[in-house]
Each structure stands twice: as structure tokens, then as C-alpha cells.
Amino acid sequence: MKGKILIADDHAVVRLGTKAVLNSEYPDIEVDLAADYDAVKEMLQDNNYRLILLDINMPGTTLTEMIPEIKHLQPSIRILIFSGYDQDIALQYIRKGAEGYLNKQCSEIDLKHAVHTILNTGYYYPAELIPVLINSKEEKKGVQALTAREFQIFELLANGYGNLEISNILDLQITTISTFKKKIFRKLGASNVVELCKIYAKIH
Secondary structure, three states: OOEEEEEEOOOHHHHHHHHHHHHHHOOOEEEEEEOOHHHHHHHHHHOOOOEEEEOOOOOOOOHHHHHHHHHHHOOOOEEEEEEOOOHHHHHHHHHHOOOEEEEOOOOHHHHHHHHHHHHHHOOEOOHHHHHHHHHHHHHHHHHHOOOHHHHHHHHHHHOOOOHHHHHHHHOOOHHHHHHHHHHHHHHHOOOOHHHHHHHHHHOO
């Protein structure tokens, strides 16, 4: 197996330790290192990488916006979030387009398995993350069942607007808003606005 891998992390021990593991597993793959996000962008402009192991908390980070920025520089690169943060944070990056997540507390075996999997299949998700991803996809599928008008009202409800305010904004009868609201609840399987807000948060 050939190509290049970039390890982006602001801790030297993590960079060097991870590189040593990957060099032993993939002697034909060149492994580069970056200590901050500015270095990441420079290296992406000068090199082609199959994979980046990306720490999400390092100098210069733009948080979740790093994902589309990296994809813009190299559309075919695979992004493995390599972080000490838990899966709830990782999900935000996966929704932006990252292909996987691995906790830094993982074993050497887990690291090798994750890199092997993402290089060969295009993605890697720990077993405990898969049910959460499936639920998230189901919620997106439910939202896609909404009509354009229903989605507009769904967004307004999720952003704290009441029936009267929505009727004024959209110039519709309040009874019409109530009817739309019932349809939205039914399609999304929600019983109150709090549940709507949770669904809205998960698709953004």
C-alpha cells in the first residue's frame, strides 16, 4: 500500500507515537506531521494525501469548518477525527463530511484497525457510534418528508417562534399554522416543540 498520510496534532508525543505505529504497519506509506491548522493547509497545498488524522483542538482551528475547508483543498482525502473529545463532539464533524472518528485513548491495535479500515473502505466508525449515526440518518429521512412550507414552519418553531408570530411572518391564518404544526409533529414523530428542537439540532 502506497501514498501519504498526514497526522495533525499539536502534541509532539501524539504525533511521533502515532507516526511510529503507522510506519511499522505501512512501511511504504509516507507519514507527514503538522502541529497546527495553518501547517495543515500549507501541506495540503503542496502534497496529495490519502488520509489525515485530524485533532480538532489545535492552534488555528476553525472547528467544524475545517472539514469543508480541507475537502475544498483535497476533495478525495479521507478525514479521520483523532480526538480526546467524546462522540457527541465527533458527530458534529462527521455531519460536516469527516469519514471517521477515533478516540486518542485507543489502543495500538485500534489505531491500526481504524486506519486500515478507512483506507480500504473509505470510512471508520467505532461500534458504539453506529447506532447514533443510524438514528441521525432516520431523523434526516423524516425531515426530507416535509414539504417546503412544512420545513419552513418547522425551522421557525425550532427557533422559538410561536403560532401567532409564524402566522404574521408567513401571512397565513393561525388555524392554518396549527394544521401545519400537527402534520409536522406526525411526520417527525414529535409530540412537542422541545422534541422538534432536538431533531432540528441533530440535522445541523
